Amino acid sequence: MHRVLSALTGELDLFFGGKQMRAGMRATTSLLAVVALTFAVPGNAGAENRHGGTLRLAGLGDLDHFDTASAYTAVATMIQRAYTRQLVTHPTTDDPARAGALVADLAAEVPTVANGGISADGRTYTFRIRRGAKWDAPSGARQVTADDVVLGIKRVCNPVAGAGAPQYFTDTIAGMREFCDGFAQVAPETGAIARYLGGHEITGVRALGDRTVRFTLSAPVPDFLEILALGFSSPAPREYLRYLPDGPEFRQHTISDGPYRISSYTPGAEIVFTRNPAWDASADPVRRAHVDGIHVRLGVDRQEVVTLIDTGQADATWDVPVPPDRLAPLLANDDPRLRHADVGMMEPYLVINMLSPNENHATANLLVRQALQYGIDKAAAADIAGGAKIAHPSCQILGPANPAYRQYCPYATPGDHGDPAKARQLLAEAGYPNGLKLKMLHSDVPPQPAIAQSVRDSLARAGITVELVQVGIGDYYGKYLADSTYAREGAWDIVAPNWRPDWIVGANARSYFSPLFDSSGYSADSPNFGSNYGFYHNPRTDGLIHQALTAPDQATANTRFQEAERQILDDAAVVPMVTRDATFFVSARVRGAVRFPNARVDPANVRLAW
Incomplete structure (x- = not known):
């Protein structure tokens, strides 16, 4: 009361x-x-x-995508619960411990080694689809089948509206990379896409009868079930072959296997x-x-x-x-109508452009990047992001709730307010005794402008002059960060985006390290760097991430992730600034x-x- x-x-x-x-x-x-x-x-x-x-x-x-093959926002993840299903999923609960334990959804049970669903070598996963799970098909209700699961995985890398994180599949499922490489050459037309899907198979995804599907992995993957719980992994009905992925017609003919259907849009x-x-x-x-x-x-x-x-x-x-x-x-x-939860969200973190030519390639200099670590007042940024109840200064990529977390804070400062004197010393050692000038790109959506101003003001104490460049939110991510030309030409030196892991409970270190820090799929000349916006590149880090993603068990994976995080922070690749709870109001x-x-x-x- x-x-x-x-x-x-x-x-x-x-x-x-x-x-x-x-x-x-x-x-x-x-x-x-x-x-x-x-x-x-x-x-x-x-x-x-x-x-x-x-x-x-x-x-x-609007919803970014109705199509599960391409939907990749938090709001899409929310609403997909109403009209899509996956083989396994996370339960709805207020208990973080329970939330991290996957439960069966379309699958009759969660596969394990003990029940025979996972092979002893950890490379084969077999699922039996639950009887009575049905599509709301135009011709009448129809059982969801193993072929539907296979089609859903195939559509992940379609050439029109593919998944935002295809590496989750190409790095794990046998033959998926080759299938996707071929798919990338297909004309973005309905007929061509349907022909490719019908004429090509993924080595590691097979329907064994109507309701049994088997995945074969290229190596053991401790978090493979987490990948199958993503919306990307949803089955697809055969009717989707009639429409361009997530095109206007698709959006008017989206088919549900969940409790609700889209009746108008x-x-x-x-x-x-x-x-x-x-x-x-x-x-x-x-x-x-x-x-x-x-x-x-x-x-x-x-x-x-x-x-x-x-x-x-x-x-x-x-x-x-x-x-x-x-x-x-x-x-x-x-107010009990405001709910908030620690979801491991970095909001914001500072990305440093390693390729910028500005100030004689200053940001490529480790000492300059370390000066940025000491120069920023993280406590001030946390106040702007929401204050002590939901926002906290951070010095790491992973938070304490992550099973791979191990405390490591190489750039600690008193009260998280920064250390301007230490930053100035490092700048002088780097060859910038009189300071330097950097460009900071930020969006026009609050609190981004205020965060940018805070970064500018705190770095000024260290002798770093920051020019703020404000752009619309669409151009921020869709243009300046998506096109690596802007990084190479020095349109920005630092940015402070947000990052929320693709699944917020359980073993989710992959969804930080793979998209943000693994450069193995890119070169400095690539048209984009995925979410590794500043092209951080260290072969040792790439190797540690790969070892973690193919570890024989989760404990080994966690150790490799810890080593990767230490290397990233030692390289001062990014400045962790604030971890912020996600909030929603009802x-x-x-x-x-x-x-x-x-x-x-x-x-x-x-x-x-x-």
């Missing part, structure tokens, strides 16, 4: 206090929402056990989900499907999103974070808004008090 009373007091503080004062009707509605939350507790009028209603999500941007405006009549609750141990439908309202800025939720006109955030001015009072009052009528597996509302498992 204390927590609920605190929430009620917090809303009164918001109503009567200074900058957060709202107009009378809005404040009254907000107050009534919290009162409703106060009395809608377990055991009161059966509110917790009711089914039905429509879950209303609101946000700014208006680009940039709304997505409407209704119940999937082909879905059988007895064949799905993961999704409870309490609500009758899901409505996603698009094109709403984040200030309005929070207002809609605060006043009960929407139920949860879609893609936008809570603005800093709205977040602070919610945190201060421990209305007073939402129940079961737990933190895992996605640190967002699970639309297939929340309930509504109505």
Whole structure:
């Protein structure tokens, strides 16, 4: 009861206090929402056990991709829970320990060595597909088959809208790299894609009958089940061969094997989900499907999103974070509608462009990069990112919750405020006794401008003058960081992007080290460097990452990841700055808004008090 009373007091503080004062009707509605939350507790009028209603999500941007082969954002991961299924998945829970343990989804059971699903050498995984898992196919409900699983994996590297992290598959499944290399040469046309998919096989993915599928790996992969839990690994129905991957027609004909189907989609405006009549609750141990439908309202800025939720006109955030001015009072009052979770998110971390020609290739100099490590006031950046309750200064890539974590902080400073004197000393040793000038690229989306200004101000103390270059968020990632020409030409020297691992619980060190620091698939002349934006290149680091990814067991993998992290930090490749909790905001009528597996509302498992 204390927590609920605190929430009620917090809303009164918001109503009567200074900058957060709202107009009378809005404040009254907000107050009534919290009162409703106060009395809608377990055991009161059966509110917790009711089914039905429509879950209303609101946000700014459209879904990046409907197609599971290419969808690669946190919001896509959230909504895929409603209309897709995978062989294995993470459970919906508030318990981090339980969240890290994979459970069977389409598979009848999680394969292990003990049950015969994984071979003794760790290179073969066999799955039996659960009977009763069905597609909502145009011709009628149809069982999900092993061929559908094979087709889903094949489509990962299609030449139109392939996966954002194909290396998860090309580095693990036997024959996948060769299959994808061939696919890359195919014309981006429906007919050509269908012919290639029908005429070529992946050595390591085989359907053994209607409901048995076998994966053969090129080497043991301790986290292979985690890869199969990704949306990329979803099966695909044969009807998808009729459409260009994630094209306009595809988006109007997306087929569900989850509890909800897409009944209408208006680009940039709304997505409407209704119940999937082909879905059988007895064949799905993961999704409870309490609500009758899901409505996603698009094109709403984040200030309005929070207002809609605060006043009960929407139920949860879609893609936008809570603005800093709205977040602070919610945190201060421990408002139970604000949920947050440590998901190992680096937000931000500083990437150093190793190829920049500026200032006589200054950023290629280890001493200069070490000076940056000491120059930045991480505590100030953490305050901007959200403050002590959700943002913390960091000196490592991995956090304590990661099983591969081992404490290592080579550039510690008092109170995490930086050490300008040490930074100046290192600059002088590097040949820059009078300081140097660097360009920092940043997006126009808060808090990026404020973070950039903080970096500029803290580095100024060390004699480093930073020129800030602001660009739109689309150009930030889609142009300047995606095209390596800008790095080579010195359009930027430093950037402070965010990184969230592709799965936020369990053994996820791969999703930091493989995309961010493995340069083995690129050269300095490559058209892009993937997510290794500044082209950090060290063959020893690449080797350690490869050893970790092909280790015979997770303990060995963790040791190699620890060694790789130490090397990366010794090379001062990036400056870890802040680890920040993921946050999401829900209305007073939402129940079961737990933190895992996605640190967002699970639309297939929340309930509504109505």
